[in-house]
Amino acid sequence: xxxxxxxxxxxxxxxxxxxxxxxxxxxxxxxxxxxxxxxxxxxxxxxxxxxxxxxxxxxxxxxxxxxxxxxxxxxxxxxxxxxxxxxxxxxxxxxxxxxxxxxxxxxxxxxxxxxxxxxxxxxxxxxxx
Numbered sequence: 001x002x003x004x005x006x007x008x009x010x011x012x013x014x015x016x017x018x019x020x021x022x023x024x025x026x027x028x029x030x031x032x033x034x035x036x037x038x039x040x041x042x043x044x045x046x047x048x049x050x051x052x053x054x055x056x057x058x059x060x061x062x063x064x065x066x067x068x069x070x071x072x073x074x075x076x077x078x079x080x081x082x083x084x085x086x087x088x089x090x091x092x093x094x095x096x097x098x099x100x101x102x103x104x105x106x107x108x109x110x111x112x113x114x115x116x117x118x119x120x121x122x123x124x125x126x127x128x129x
Contacts, residue, residue: 002119009119012037012048020058020110021120023077026090027098029110046090049110053086057116060086063104075104077111 006014015032022028030038037045052058064078081089089095095108112120 002121005119010034010048012045013052016049016052016058016110017112017116017120020052020112020116023109023111025063025098025104026060026108026110027096030096042093042096043091045096046087049090050086052116053083055115056113057119059111059113060090061109061111063107063109065105077109080111081108 009017011034015029015034018032019026019029033040033045037048049058049060053060059077059080061077061080063075066074066076068074089108099107
């Protein structure tokens with residue numbers, strides 16, 4: 001079933017799902033979008049992403065600091081941003097730009113959900129085909 005759903009998605013919807021699989025920050029999706037969407041207003045891109053959020057396939061989180069057991073500092077996705085706050089955040093052009101200082105703490109990041117994994121991965125039946 002995932003193959004059928006995957007193939008029915010637009011190129012830009014697939015780009016958002018791939019970015020969520022990679023746990024990429026929001027600006028990272030821009031270069032992977034369909035050519036026509038690469039220069040689209042952020043309000044239009046927000047609607048594409050919100051459609052995937054509403055299907056339960058992607059969560060939008062903020063990047064938070066993380067320290068490994070060995071003491072190395074890094075970052076990871078924090079808690080999902082509540083849906084009622086996403087529209088405003090995704091319509092802010094600043095959230096679609098890479099941070100100037102390479103410090104991604106606080107940036108919006110896309111995270112694949114368990115339901116999203118069913119779309120981005122082949123089922124055992126599809127693998128056997």
